[in-house]
Each structure stands twice: as C-alpha cells, then as structure tokens.
Amino acid sequence: MNWRMREVVLTVILSIVCGIIYLGWSTLSIPISALFGPVGSEWMFGIWVIASPLVAYIIRKPGAALIAEVAAAAVEVLTGSQFGLSSFFVGIFQGIGSELAFALFRYKRFTLIPLVISGILGAFGSTIYDVIANGFGYYSVKLLLTILGLRVLSGAILGGYLAKILADTLCKTGALQAYAIMKERYYGQDQRDAKKHSSSSRL
Template sequence: MKEYANASKGKITFKAFTTLDIVLMAMLAAANAVMTVYLSPLNMALNGLGGPIATSTVTGLYMIYGLLACYIIRKPGTAVITYGIGAVVQAFMGSAYGIASCFVAAACYMVVAEAIFAFFRYRKWSFPVMLLAGGALVPIWFFFAARMFGYMKWGTDILLIALAVRILSGMVLCGLLSKLIGDALARSGLLRRYAVKRGVEG
C-alpha cells in the first residue's frame, strides 16, 4: 500500500487502509452495537443498586471497540473510522440513550484517541500508553453527557466521584483490556497481517 507521509524517524507515517483493516473495524463496531444492547439493562440494574457511581463502573466497555482497533491496526485515522462506523450502526439499531448521543460520544472518543496516539507518533503501544488512552477518552464525553442526560442534578461531589470511577473504568475495561485482548489474539495467530502481530513478536 502507498505511503502518504514522510517515514523518517520522529514523523507520523500515513498508510492506506487495507480491506482487512476496514473489515476488522466494521466487525468491532458491529460487535459493540450488539454489546451495547445488552449493556443497557445492566446499566439500569446498576443504577438501581448504586446510582450514577455504580453505572460508571462499566463505562470502559462502551469505548473498547475503537481502542482495540487502534491497538491492532496502528494506523492514523483508525479511531475516526471505527468510532464513526460504530455511531452509525448504533443509530440504525436504536439506542436507549438517543441517536445524538451515539454521534457526540463517537466524536469525543475519536478526537481524543487520535490525539493520544499521534502524540506518541503511533509507535508506542505499551501498558502505560493504553491505560492513558483508555482513561483520557472519558472526560470530554462526560462533559457533554452531563448536560445531555441531566447529570448536573447529581451535585458536584457525586459528579466528581462518578468521573473518577469512569476514568478508572476507561483505563481498565478499555485501555488495559484492549491490550490484553489484542496481544492474546496476536499470539493466537489470528492477526498475522496486522501491525499488532509485529509488535508482540518484537
């Protein structure tokens, strides 16, 4: 595939996406849409048990598909495409949180993910980097969600605790889990044609 940018040291290298890349991104986005359907009743149950703080514990699962795609493919633009597809699929399937939330959340996730990995030139995929990325996906969307879903009524203390729990959930259930799943799949031989395989072997 043709490269579109300077590949010298310290520069971000842009590569065209392969058919396999697109298929993987679409599959992860579709899987996320299905998973979201089942997460909705879980969220309701958690809300009944522990309110907004309890529901915040599963936040990372809503974001994992895009970060996992980034970890496996390791090309600029992966988060934009994967989260974009995810928003469209969720909108068509229907969302308990409304169509607008699908696209606003996706926009927040894709911008932050691309910024984090661009900072590291799409070359560093260690546990600390993935934990940072998973946690960083949370705050901007939380800001918009607080206004879209009436979180402001919770009060400042509850908001701050919920934000902290969501960031921790993002780090563990999104960042950490993405790396663990990606590495496991790479070692299994299922991702032989993806960049993650070279990273694991290296």
C-alpha cells in the same frame, strides 16, 4: 497513511461486534442504575470505549481509534439503543479523546500505557459531552468528580487494559498475522535478536 482493504474490513467487523456489546452493556446498566443510584453503573463505563484502543492497537494507524469508536456507537444506535442519538454523539467525543492518546505519542507507541491513556481520555470525552448536553447546573461538584473518577478508572481497566488482553489473545490464535500488531512483534523480536547477536560477537 493509506489503509489496506483488510484493515478496513477488520475495523468494520470489530466495530460491529463492539457496537452490539455496547447495546447489551447499555441495557444492563439500566437496572444497575435503578438499584444503586445515578453513579451506580459508572464502573461499567470502560466497556463503552474499548473499540478505540482495541482497533488502534491492532491497526496502528492515525484515525483508527476515532473511526472505530464512532462506528461502534453508530452500530449501537442502529441496533436499538435506548439512549438514541446521544449514544452516537457521545461516541464521537469518546473517540476524539481516545484518538488523542495515540496522537500524543505520535502514533509510534502502542504499549499498555498509551492504551490505558486512551481509555482515560475516552472517559474525559464522554464526561465533557454529558456536561454540554445536560448543562453545568445538572451536576454538583462532588457528583461530577465522582462520575469522572469512576469513569477514568473503568476506562483505564475495562477500556485500555482489557483491549490489550483481548488483542494479545487474538494474536495467539494467529488471526492477526496480516496486521501491524504482529508485524511489529516479529520485526521487534528480529531487531532484539540481532542486537543480542551483535553484542555476543564482540565478546
């Protein structure tokens, strides 16, 4: 499926914005982790995966979630992330997880449920990377399950759900008129209106 130039440009813009947000969020997580312990900042996780569901919800094409997350992670690294290249590598794992959510629905559903699942699978992806990078011995079972549980919850809310809110808000401004998210709304509404008209004509 071919991408149009405006879709590429929007993906780049949103990825840059998300990458900068990731950098600020990472900086904020350090004092919170210091104050509340190793899992003290895990509730923040969802923001680090928001690029995937946000861009995929708007563009609605295969690869959008993965590309957006990897690009945002690259921006985070290039703008001075204290986590270095690990931010980029974890972004790849998160992007793959988030992309899988839309693939499961064959890229035909872009409702709240796939967006939430995208955030959840992004959480799984990041956790897989952490286990690979740190080794299984680094975690106790309780610690690993606690981290995963908090990430999944945060990914669902601050990742998938918040992405939908942000995109829907942008739609109301008229800024996304040329993108698939708005076309689906118009065509979907036209089809529903046609069905209603057809049903009423039979009465």
